[in-house]
Amino acid sequence: MRKTINSINNDLLKNKDGNMYQKITRVSAMVALALVATTSHAGNALQDATSYKSEDGDFTIKLKGRVHLDAATADDDVTKLDDDVDLRRLRLGVAGTVMKDWTYTYNYDSESDVGYRVKGAYIGYKGFDHVRISVGNVQQPFSLEELTSSNHIPFMERSLANAFAPSYTIGALVKTWGDHWSFAGGYFDDNLADRHTNNEGSHSLAARFTFNPIDKRGYKIHLGASTVYRNVGSNQTVSYSSRPESYVTDAKLLSSSTLYDVDDIQTYGLEAALIKGSWLLQGEAMRADVSRKDNADPTFDGGYVQAGWIVTGENYRYSGKNGSFKQIKPKSKYGAVELAVRYSTLDLEDKNVTGGEEDNVTLGVNWHINQNLRIMANYVYADASPNHDGLDENADILQLRLQAYF
Numbered sequence: 001m002r003k004t005i006n007s008i009n010n011d012l013l014k015n016k017d018g019n020m021y022q023k024i025t026r027v028s029a030m031v032a033l034a035l036v037a038t039t040s041h042a043g044n045a046l047q048d049a050t051s052y053k054s055e056d057g058d059f060t061i062k063l064k065g066r067v068h069l070d071a072a073t074a075d076d077d078v079t080k081l082d083d084d085v086d087l088r089r090l091r092l093g094v095a096g097t098v099m100k101d102w103t104y105t106y107n108y109d110s111e112s113d114v115g116y117r118v119k120g121a122y123i124g125y126k127g128f129d130h131v132r133i134s135v136g137n138v139q140q141p142f143s144l145e146e147l148t149s150s151n152h153i154p155f156m157e158r159s160l161a162n163a164f165a166p167s168y169t170i171g172a173l174v175k176t177w178g179d180h181w182s183f184a185g186g187y188f189d190d191n192l193a194d195r196h197t198n199n200e201g202s203h204s205l206a207a208r209f210t211f212n213p214i215d216k217r218g219y220k221i222h223l224g225a226s227t228v229y230r231n232v233g234s235n236q237t238v239s240y241s242s243r244p245e246s247y248v249t250d251a252k253l254l255s256s257s258t259l260y261d262v263d264d265i266q267t268y269g270l271e272a273a274l275i276k277g278s279w280l281l282q283g284e285a286m287r288a289d290v291s292r293k294d295n296a297d298p299t300f301d302g303g304y305v306q307a308g309w310i311v312t313g314e315n316y317r318y319s320g321k322n323g324s325f326k327q328i329k330p331k332s333k334y335g336a337v338e339l340a341v342r343y344s345t346l347d348l349e350d351k352n353v354t355g356g357e358e359d360n361v362t363l364g365v366n367w368h369i370n371q372n373l374r375i376m377a378n379y380v381y382a383d384a385s386p387n388h389d390g391l392d393e394n395a396d397i398l399q400l401r402l403q404a405y406f
Contacts, residue, residue, distance in 0.1 A: 160358055312331070360381065
């Protein structure tokens with residue numbers, strides 16, 4: 001055990017960016033969060049220790065955190081895939097309310113390589129019935145998978161098709177909902193990374209609608225559609241790419257390379273899910289129509305279908321208000337066990353863009369130890385035919401995650 005811990009610490013200290021002091025700080029934070037998550041008081045006592053609420057309920061504050069520690073090994077082919085131990089996420093945040101109707105959220109992830117490490121960071125208003133307004137760095141309303149927290153998705157990584165999801169950008173978002181439906185829409189500018197690198201100038205309109213024709217306890221059907229129209233700045237570049245559903249490696253089998261003459265992009269998504277107690281069937285299809293000024297207009301496609309089964313009998317949990325999945329809550333003191341399988345695909349080959357085509361099959365086993373700790377194991381078979389260099393290759397990836405959050 002001592003050798004294993006030393007090996008993990010050595011790998012972390014040699015990781016991709018930062019000096020030894022930064023790495024020691026991150027490992028210390030990781031250990032502290034893991035200890036908090038696994039304490040026998042995890043639950044109401046942990047929530048009380050990390051939150052405050054005034055007597056009249058008008059002012060609240062809650063500390064949030066998540067640690068995702070990954071290890072992976074790969075049997076690679078043409079492209080070299082790293083065998084390593086790495087922190088996927090080390091996120092700390094704060095959220096709360098002011099004067100009852102005003103809300104605030106700020107999240108910083110020291111391990112993120114996109115969005116300038118700032119995730120959700122916005123001010124909101126909830127003074128209207130069934131309406132929420134948010135302004136700041138918010139998630140664009142696109143994709144069931146993207147809008148489900150990384151703490152709660154059944155696989156270590158989202159599917160290949162997540163390359164189309166715009167995620168966090170600066171903008172304004174309005175959400176509303178009824179008994180069997182939800183709608184979200186907004187106006188957005190660039191993400192923080194593009195602003196920081198002066199690759200800015202885009203403006204987007206995004207909207208998502210979900211409908212639950214069946215919404216009973218233990219039996220739900222989710223249907224959804226979303227679209228994003230993005231007007232690209234005159235000097236702005238665009239690219240699409242995806243890792244092989246493992247973030248321990250920086251290598252990507254697919255990449256459209258940099259597109260310099262994009263005028264606008266219209267992205268579409270369709271989504272569906274069936275929940276029957278401890279069984280889940282879910283899928284999405286996405287398409288991006290790219291309009292270019294001086295070249296032919298390519299269309300890129302992707303999607304996935306997945307199934308899950310909670311062996312220990314707990315139900316999958318769903319929020320109709322947000323049109324996304326919630327945390328699995330173990331019934332037993334020994335936790336809950338979940339099995340999952342997914343097929344995903346991404347096609348970045350069209351017109352004069354040769355970004356490759358990839359199909360992946362992923363098998364997953366999750367042990368939800370309690371509401372604050374989860375252990376995950378994934379096997380990924382990735383088949384790129386061709387990859388972004390025009391070569392056929394495949395890879396087998398085995399990866400593990402220790403996940404702590406509150």
